[in-house]
Each structure stands twice: as structure tokens, then as C-alpha cells.
Amino acid sequence: MSTPPSPSGCPNDSPFRQIVAVAHSPLAEPGAARALASELGLDWLGVVKPRQVRDYGLLLFLDEAGLALQQTGKGAPGPVRAEFVSGKMGYRREHGGGAGQLVARAVGLQKTRSRLRVLDATAGLGQDAFVLASLGCQVTLFERNPVIHALLADGLYRAGLNEACAPIVAGMTLKAGNSLEWMTRAGPEAVDVVYLDPMFPHRDKSALVKKEMQLFRQVVGDDDDASQLLEAALACARYRVVVKRPRKAPAVAGPEPATRVEGKSSRYDIYPIRALPA
Template sequence: MTDSPSFTSPDPQLARTLAVGRSPLGDAGHAAELSQSLAIENLGVVRPKDIRTFAMVLYLDESGLGLQVTGKGAPGPVRAEFVTGKMGYRREHGGGAGQLVAKAVGLQKTHAALHVLDATAGLGQDAFVLASLGCRVTLFERNPVIHALLADGLARASLNVDCAPIVARMSLKEGSSLPWLESAGPESADVIYLDPMFPHRDKSALVKKEMQVFRMVVGDDDDSEALLEAALGCATYRVVVKRPRKAPAIAGTEPATRIEGKSSRYDIYPVKALPAR
């Protein structure tokens, strides 16, 4: 379930670097809608490798919507994909509540159906994992390009018999979560999950295709402290912050505990104990 995007005024820089295009099998109506809502040029039927005037293209083909770097030799598109690939495998063989994000949220400690607010949803991968484990998840994504990718991925997943019940527990909202968090009041969500874009200074850290493309579109989140402070004011049980494993914690309140993986960790800020059921 998604809201219709109605973001703030168009970004002039975006219009200089990004356009909409499609393959002969791409949805022409969707391309026109994206062009209008994002105030970017619609190139019509085009091949990304032939585009010279834009660094990236939101590209519609038979597989849905992808964000594609243009020019010869560019990597393939970044999509929000839940049915096949990594997320499809993770859905079928991912380890259930033993997954790190599930442990961080506390799913091993409670049988309650938690409402998780994912305040920085990105491509929705962690939110999808939590929804697959029974959580009701509200997702906020403020960048209109990433929001479009996520909305497309959820729409495609909703047509799959295995994914449809999971997507039904996910509600995608437009815009920044910060105003919602600041006005929501205490106990407005059971768990609030934050995964803000960390300001990497070491270019060698940009190893994943998704992260490289994300930084071209999104940049860094410079309001992490405000997000954390606001989240602590309206979470019922805990706030969970995902960070690169060696990155410092968000300035301000110190996490009570951490769960570490190979490349990421989860900083946990408890408010009160989770219910047993």
C-alpha cells in the first residue's frame, strides 16, 4: 500500500542529471507520470548505453522500474526487488527471526505482532524481512527517486502469490519521516528503525553498486541526530539504528547494546521491555 507522491518542489540539479526512459516493452503511461511528478525529461524509447546528456535514467522495461547509470560499460540497473534475486532467496532461506535485523528489533524476545516504523526505508529490504516475519511495517522514504523505485518494487511483489501477504503488511508513505516523528507523541510505534546514509569519506568503501548509485541521487543524511532524538520520543519499546560496523554511533544518546555483523551493526536504544506476547 502506497501514498501517491507529492514531494516538495522539484530539484533543478536532478533535472540536469536524471531523465526517464523506457524500452519498447516499458510502460509509457508510467514513464509520463514519473516525468511529470519529478519534473525531469521523458526520453521515450531509448537504450541507456546510448544516452550522453544525462548521467542516470529511470528506466522502465519488462522487469519494472530501475535506476540506471548511462553510457557504455555502466553497471546494470538498481531496483527494489523482492520476488527474485537476493531478496527472493532470503525470503525462502533467510533464517527467520535469527537474522540480525530481526534480533535487533527483538523478534526473538516477543511473540507480539509489532508495528515497526522504518523511518529511512531506502529500497525496503530490511522492512520486507520484518514484514515477512509478521511485523506491520510503515515505511517513509523522502527521496522521490528512491520512493518511486520502492513503490514499483512493492507493486510488483504484490502480484506474486508468496509476496502478496507480506506486502499487505507494509505501508509506504511519502516524504521525510522527521515531521511525523516530531509530532507523533509517545508510544506511536512499537519499534522505530533508522538506517541513515552514512557520510563515507573513503571511496574504497563504496563497493556495492546500489550504494554508489544511491550517493549520486541521495547524498548523505545530515539530520541523523534529529531523527534519533525524535524517534526516542515516540517509540514504545526501542529504537534500532543500522550503521556500518566501524562507524561511530549517532551523536547524542548512547546505545545500550549493539549487534554486529560482518559489515554492519545495529545500535539498540531500549525504551522499555518488549512484551512476551
């Protein structure tokens, strides 16, 4: 069982306190769960069964597999974790197609052999950042939501203990705080590429099928400052900015992307600044 590091830069009294609490299974370390609750300003419930909890809609739940965001009540979907060792990300690591993956093409890894410095300014559960790091990028991650930040910190901690994943995680640095503030201070050419995947208002109910999105929206909401993130990204990226969007969604307000890489359900809008090094 892993004991994740406490996320830094989190508030003492969380705005999520009414909907999220911290609990753990009998096999988890109670001290780690209690410390996390204190760090995030959330209530600690001790050992519980999530399906029996009624006072909170969501739990940050620590068990032998790590930290998860778990919906409460009977019939709730399974837990959501930042998972890099097994499951979808494990398969993708072993069989993902290398630089031919959509996010890698959008960042431009087919056009350069340089080790790009990538800022993932809206990291979420870190899946795209992990792909880029696995392909040799040096990735700095920001996730400003403290609940999601805690999940990501735990996932990276556990992946760092795995022999196959540790070299990849060594190329990833998770920062606390708001990437918008960091980019505003950083100045021109602070990083090679900025990658953005902002949450945006969904109007298509089918877009909420994934349980990650259902849970995330309860604690994250929408990124209403997406246009400000894009403006700041363009001011601090050296080569390009890449913005991930649902395939049929409008572009982020601001300059039009020069080109796009499209998949079945999502696309990557590319804002080039100068040519990548050969």
C-alpha cells in the same frame, strides 16, 4: 509488465533534474513513464538505450521488469531495483533464517510474540522492512527522496502481484513525505519500534563497492540530520529504536546505544526504552 503507481508527495520541479531523467524500453508502457516524469518533475526521453545517453548521468528506466535506476554511458553497471520476488531477497525470503537474522534480533523478535508496529523511517529500497514484515511485523515505511521512493513503490507494487510475496506486502505501508516531520507530530508511543538506516559520509573508498551505494549517493547524498532523526525516534517509539551502521562507523550523535548486534560489515545500535512484551 507492471505499471507502477505514481509516488505521491513529490515536487513538481525536481532538484535532480540535471542528473536524472525518465526513459523506457520499447516494451514498457510509454504513458506510465511519461506520467512518472511529470510527477517527479523530470525530463522524459521516451525510448532510449541507456548506454547511448550522454546528457544525464542516471535514468529512471521503465522496462518489462519494472522500474530501475540505471547509470548511463558505456560500461555502466546494471540497473538497481527494489526487488523482493527474485534475486537476493527472494532467496532470503525462502532461506533467510527467520527471527535469527541480524535485523530481526536487533528489533527484538526473538523476545516477543507480539505483532510489533515498526516504523522504517529511512526505508531506501525496503529490504530490511520486507524482512521484518515477513516475520509478522506491521511496517510503515518512509522514503523522503522522490527518486528512491519511486523505485520502492514500484517494487512493492510488483511484489504485491506475486502469490508468495503478497501477504508480506500487505503488512507494509509506504508513506509519502519526511519521517522526521511525521515522528515530530506523532507523539509518544506512536509505534513500537523505530528503525533507522541513515546515509552517512563515507571515508573508506571500499565502502562504495556496491553499485546501489554508488548510484544512491548521486541522488540522496548524506543524511545530515541523522541525530535529529534519532532524537525524534526516541520520542515516539514505545519499546526501542534501532540504528543500522557500518560496523566500524561511529554511532549517531546523541545518547550512546545500550547494546549492539554486529555482523561482518554492519551493526545495529539498540536504544531500549522499555522491555518488549513477552
